[in-house]
Amino acid sequence: MQPVHRSGSIALIGPPNAGKSTFLNSVLGEKIAVVSPKPGTTRTAITGIWTTATAQVVFFDTPGLLLPRGTMNRLLVEAAWSAIAASQGVVVFVDGARYADRPAALARETHPFAKRVVTLGVPFVVAVNKIDHVTPKARLLAVLAACAERWPGVDIFPVSARTGEGKERLLEAILAMLPEAPPLYPPDQLSTAPLRFLAAEIVREQLFLQLRQEIPYHVAVEVEEWVEEPGMTHIGVVIFVSKISHKAMVIGKGGARLKAVGQAARAALKELLGTKVYLETWVKVREGWVEDEAFLRELGVGEVL
Ligand SMILES: Nc1nc2c(ncn2[C@@H]2O[C@H](COP(=O)(O)OP(=O)(O)O)[C@@H](O)[C@H]2O)c(=O)[nH]1
Ligand SMILES: [Mg+2]
Incomplete structure (x- = not known):
């Protein structure tokens, strides 16, 4: 029997600086998306294409979702939502280190998208990133609980985009969101961006x-x-x-x-x-x-x- 081949688009979304671009680069093993310690580095919804023997995922790295102030931010947030609308699945990234000591801030900072991502009806999972930066690990529990309260019933994956910890389980969950379909791009194509x-x-x-x-x-x-x-x-x-x-x-x-x-x-x-x-x-x-x-x-x- 032929193994199942899955393909489709997955949007990586979340507040600025959560590690979305870092995660994408780490999956691709190549640098497609720009990364810096400053929030607001990503200005387009850029694709990164990940091809394996049995799947092809077109990831959309997106600008951080915040309350749009000013023309630039309005366009950035628009781009993120366009990418989400074009996707079969969504991964919400949050910075686990940022909320470890103040889980209440998670509700505030995910406010611009938390409800809308649910009502869209697109399958989504939550990635709690930067776990390499949280010690002792017990400090993560409050963040995981805050996510579970924010998005009841949704699968939550602790990961580190930097070290790769937890990446495999998250990738499995990502593949499970995709339909059975043939690849759309040649296997060596890394992005649709020029x-x-x-x-x-x-x-x-x-x-x-x-x-x-x-x-x-x-x-x-x-x-x-x-x-x-x-x-x-x-x-x-x-x-x-x-x-x-x-x-x-x-x-x-x-x-x-x-x-x-x-x-x-x-x-x-x-x-x-x-x-x-x-x-x-x-x-x-x-x-x-x-x-x-x-x-x-x-x-x-x-x-x-
Ligand atoms: N310690 C740690 N830092 C990370 C991790 N992922 C991203 N970062 C850092 O967080 C900052 C923002 O990352 P970036 O990928 O640009 O975030 P984005 O705005 O969500 O795309 C950069 O300085 C990254 O190096 C991680 O898993 N662990
Ligand atoms: Mg980015």
Whole structure:
């Protein structure tokens, strides 16, 4: 008898910073989704395709669900809900370490989506993440209880996206939510997002990691040049900032910051593309871009890729 093949889409959702993108990268064993310690790093619902001998899961990594304030957040939350609507199953991620000592905060911080995810009628499970960061483990019990109270009857999986603990059981639960269906994509395809977009994300990730305070939230990255030669990809990116003062911060003393961003991004791009990479960066001021909906959409903010 042929083994059953399952396929379909699963949305990874939850508050910002719960570890959704880290989990996706860990399942894929490749870096698709950008990760940083700052909430609000993910700006699109980006797909990551996981293919095994008997299943293909199209994961949607989504921006954190919070109460939308401002144009950018409104688009981010919209993108997350579009991905959820297109999915056969949902995994709600919460940060187990964050709520260990204050389980009551879980109800507050999941408020923007807790009820809606139930009424959608899409199957879902809950992942309590970052258990590697909770000691002693007994401190997790309050978080698990708070989840059980929030979503009665729903299966809850303690996991660590960082160490992989609990990952297998969660993946089994994910597969169980999917219908029997043939694969939709070739086995080696990692995402439906264009490479150019993934490249821009790699540069943006470095800006998120290397810039302080509110500045990461005022930078956007767009690829303007992309030329492939044998063994070499030339990439030109524009880094948009919303204020002159931010431009100086991005460039840094004597260009040091931009150089460090470029170096780290180039190494990651080389990994992604499997070629040498020649990376050029320009920093442009575009006043108020964060509130400019047409420009945000042009950048892919709030898109499902
Ligand atoms: N200790 C620990 N940190 C984690 C884990 N998963 C994610 N993180 C960290 O939490 C932060 C937010 O992760 P990210 O994947 O960007 O969260 P997202 O906003 O939900 O996509 C990053 O600094 C991650 O390295 C985990 O399982 N354990
Ligand atoms: Mg993310």
